[in-house]
Amino acid sequence: MNELNIKELERTASQVRRDIVRMVHGASSGHPGGSLGCTDFLVALYFKIMNRKVGFDPDGIGEDLFFLSNGHISPVWYSVLARAGYFEKAELSTFRKIDSRLQGHPATEEGLPGIRVASGSLGQGLSVACGAAQAKKLNNDPHLIYTLMGDGELEEGQVWEAAMYAAHHKIDNIIATVDYNGQQIDGPTEEVMSLGDLKAKWEAFGWEVISSKGNDMANLLQQLEVAKALTGKGKPILNLMHTEMGYGVDFMVGTHKWHGIAPNDEQLTDALNQLEETLGDY
C-alpha cells in the first residue's frame, strides 16, 4: 500500500476527527473525547506503521494486527477502518443505530470487516492481544500485534495479569499502547484512582517502556519506529502515549466532560469549523 507522508497523515486525521464528531452527533451518543485524542495514533498505525494485507482476513495470518481494548472509542476505529478501505465510508452514518454493523462498542457478530474480537468491558484486550501474539509465534508468522488501552482501564486487574504473563513468556512481538490522557468518566485519573508512576510500574512488570506524544504526528511516527526496533528482543513493548482527551476541538479538549456525551447541533457546527474536510465527509 502507499504510505502517506506526515502532512497527508495529518490531513487524514482531520477528516477522521470530522467523522467522529458527526457520528457521535448523528447517534446522539458515543464517546468523542478519547476518540479525538487517539485519532493521530490510529491514523499512524493504519496508514503508515502496520504492515497490512488488502482486504480483511479474520485469521490475520501474514500481517500486523490491531486490537482495541478500550472499545468505547469505537468512532475513531470505525472511521479509520472505513478510510483505510475495510468498508464504505457511507456506513459510518449507521453508527449506534438499529440494524447496523457499527455497534456502540466493537463487535464481531454483525461481521464488520477489521474487527476480530468484541471489546467494551474494559481490561480484556491485552490478554487477547497476548494470545494473538503467541498464535503468531506458533504459526511462525513474524508480524506484530498492536493494542491500545485507556489509562483509566489500567485500574482493571486483568491488565496486570496479562502484563505479568507477557513478560514471563517473553512475548516480544507485541507493542501495547496506553492512551495516557489523565481522564476518565468520573474525573481526572489522579482524583478517581491515581495511577502512580506508570513507567516504573510497567518496567517492574518486565516490559520495555517508551513514551510518545500522541497528538504530534512526527513524534508519534518516530516513537512507533523505535518501538518496532525494540521487538524481537525477548521483552514486550509498552508505549506510554501522552494525549489530550478531545484533541482538535477546542471546547472538548483536556476535560473528562466530553468522555461520553454527544455534541448538539450548534456544538457540531462549532467543532466542524475547526476541522478541515480533507477527504470528503461520509
Place this chain on the structure above:
Amino acid sequence: MTKYSYTEKQDTRSGFGEGLAELGRTNPNVVALCADLVGSLKMQTFIDENPDRFFQVGIAEANMMGLAAGMTIGGKIPFTGTFANFSTGRVYDQIRQSIAYSEKNVKICASHAGLTLGEDGATHQILEDMGMMKMLPNMTVINPCDFNQTKAATIAIAKHHGPVYLRFGRPKVPIFTPKDQKFEIGKALHLVEGTDVTIFATGHLVWEAIEAEAALAEMGIQAEVINIHTIKPLDVKAILASVAKTGCVVTAEEHQMNGGLGDSIAQTLALHHPAPLEMVAVKDTFGESGKPDELMKKYGIDAAHIIAAAKKVIQRK
C-alpha cells in the same frame, strides 16, 4: 439387576486428560492453557508430548480466557483447564465478551464440578456453572458421565467450531459406557427403555439413575433412562418422544435446581408437552466439606432420591 455393569472406576478428569493427549497427537492446532492446576486437570501427558503447545498462565483465570480468545485468531484451538468454579463464575465477563459474543473457538474445560469435589467445601463446589454457561448465546454445554465418555467428548469438541463448556469431576466413578464410543454433541443417549417414567440424567448422576432404574424395576416400575450429556443444545426431539411414551419425568444432576438440566427440561415440557416433573438437584443451598457420597446423600442427589422422585412423579400423572 441393572442392565449396565462396571469393573473399574476412574475419574472423568482423567478421561479429559487422555482425550487431550490424543488430540495433541492428532491435531496440530490444539493448544492447551492451564491456571496452575496441571496435575488436577491431568494435562501432564499433553504437556510432555507438546511442550511448545502448552501455556502455563499461573493463577490468573481472567487472563487465561482472554489469551485463549486471542489464540484462536490464526487458527489455533485452545483448551483451557482449571476448576469449574474458576472456569465460569470467576471469569464470566471474560467468557461473555471475548469468547461467546466474539464467537471464538475456545474449549473451556472444567474439572472438580459440583459437590463431589468433596472436602474442599462450598468455596470450590460450584453448582451454578451449567446455568451460567447455558445462558450465553453461542455456547455449547457438555457434561459427560464417565471416563470413556469424557474422553470421547474431549476429542469431539475439537471438531466442533465454536465455544464449548466441558464439565467433569474429581471422584472415581464407574466406567460403564463403551471404550471407543462416538460422541455426538447434542444427541441424547437412551440407556434403558421404559414406559412408566423417564429419568433424564447428566454427569455423575447418570450412574445413579441406572442404579435407581434397577431398584425401580424390582418394584415393578419400568423407568426409561436417558443420558443428557449435552445440556445445550438440548435434544428436544428425544425428550419429547420419551415423555410422550412415559407421561412423567425425573431429572437428575449435580447442580442447582435453578439453571440446571431440570430447568431446561421444565422449559421444554412447559412449551411443548406439559407433564409432571420432579427434579433431583441441589435446592438453592451451598454445599459443605465431606466425602462425595456423604454429600450426595445429604443434598439429595443420589439413587435413593431418584427412586423417591420417580415414585412421587408417577403418582402425579
